[in-house]
Amino acid sequence: MSYSVTEPSKPQKWIAGLLVAAYGIITILPLLWIISTSFKSQNDAIAYPPEVFSEFTLGGYVNLFTTQTRQSAEALEANPPETWYDEIVHERGMAIVGPSRFGERFMNSVIIGFGSTFLSVFLGTLAAYAFSRFRIPLKDDLLFFILSTRMMPPIAVAIPIFLMFRGLGLSDTHAGMILLYTAVNLSLSVWLLKGFIDEIPREYEEAALIDGYTRFQAFYKVVLPQAATGIASTAIFCLIFAWNEYAFAVLLTSGNAQTAPPFIPTIIGVTGQDWPAVAAGATIFLVPVMVFTILLRKHLLRGITFGAVRK
């Protein structure tokens, strides 16, 4: 190994590593706390001083997915618990009367998230290819216009959208939310995908065109396979945005198409806020994003800067 002036010395590396690790632990602590709270009982969760290790229980998850009523001792006696979740509820003198709305809300998030991701990546790929390869009048202005739509404050946009959706019968529907999120995500997908397609050498398509391919064929047989990684990472970014979005969801949806982010904070137990249930909802909702973030780590920078910084 050759000596390099830019290579930091050993102690330097150690100190840097320790400091970064310390910050990393502080940063991850609230997230670990969410996950650990979800496995605590309601009393352990609000114990003073806060308990790091409490008795393990799935009570939070059971509360999250079910609605319950208080039962008299005789009624409980008469109906012995049949399943493990019945048993958890029974111990608190309650009985399950049905599922909660969390499952529905979670499914809404899935439907709206995947629907809008598919649409925005599909339309985005077409537009990005055109912007990358063809001469389009006012190209720079169009690209800036597309980017600027992403910057707009959601609350300000929500006023006319609210009126428009009401007029078209789209308020509180899946279709309305999918269209809205698609429009918001299009800017990201066009900018990111244009960057990815710009990187594919034009020679490949030109060779294909000379071989007798049409433009369409060259696009889907040559360019698309080359851009597959880019398309996949763009899709994950769009999905994460739609998954996390709160402002539009809270203003434009209520009973039918409400997604999980506006719902989770409204989970309330019998006695005040049921923190283990809230934490359970948050855990189920956040862990998939954490996994995707780890998968995406090579493309993160590109995604969050609209493809400006490539690493």
Added chain:
Amino acid sequence: MPDSPSDRLATATPSGVARTIRGLSDRTIAWIFVAPTIFLLLAINIFPLIWTIRLSFTNYRVNRPNADVEWVGLQNYQRILNDPDVWATMQATAHFLIWTIVLQVLIGFALAWLINRKFKGNDLWTTIIVLPMMLSPAVVGNFWTFLYQPQIGLFNTVVGYLTGAAPDSFSMIGDVALAPWSIVIVDTWMWTPFVMLICLAGLRSIPDSIYEAAECDRASAWRQFWTITVPMVLPFLMLAVLFRGIENFKMFDLVVQLTGGGPGNTTTLTAIDLKREAFERWRTGYASAYAVILFVTVFGLASIYVKALNKVKER
């Protein structure tokens, strides 16, 4: 050449269709590809925008659809721009904006500089630090109210342990003086990694040869830092600051879940105030003028942002 791809397509699809596809010029294809995107953005962004501008000159109220809509000219704008309460929300936003940017730039740059020491496992720690940024601000903000509980909250316990203060002696989101800082802390926790990642990209874009040349000239490490590292990272830092500035100027989800704008109006940021005008007091015309003011400000900042973006791209 009977087996060329175009022949296969020609036999696979009806000849009429094949001829039509073949006949499309690049120009037509370009328009077919771009049109849906432009159309959707026109329908969901530009059309509502024009509608907002129109409404901003009226006294329309959504909850009174039968009342006469009057044309009031610039009256809504005059009222907003002379209202000390709206001005106060701008100042609350300014406090939030300035402190989050200062803290995120300082911590983010320091972290990036440390990670760039290339110690073992730096990838792992980078990934861990980045996690909060990708999560739902509303869900995380809501959970932070639990961490901020006096007595039982993790935050108060840890701060109490470190400073010796009793954990139940202060309430981050209940105290008028502390609440503006409670939102700064959570936003910094969430978005420092963003600034860090961009700074890291800036640091990695500096070629080693520049430092080697400086070493030959016997420039001190301190001097190298201020004459090479900082100026080379600055365009990247500009990008991060502008982006965070725009995002926090329109901040809504995190703060609404964390403090709901309270106590009093101490954390009522502009977007939260706008939401109340538009969706609680239903003063649609007034709120539209309010929205236009925010639009123009964000649009102006976005044009500067794109300029900074192109500058970074050129490198």
Added chain:
Amino acid sequence: MRTFLTGLLRLRRGPWEMLASILIALGVVMLMQPWLLIAYSYSFIVTLTGTVMFIIVSHFPE
């Protein structure tokens, strides 16, 4: 400074964009400063001028 002024006179993009950016930044500062109500009142006009100017001058030649 000299090149900046000649750039303005010759309708070059760079200096005009700089001027528009300064106007926008000034408008934003006026909007959020806590000292003068009158500055707050006129902030929107300044930002609007800067933004419109930016859109126009970004079409000037380099």
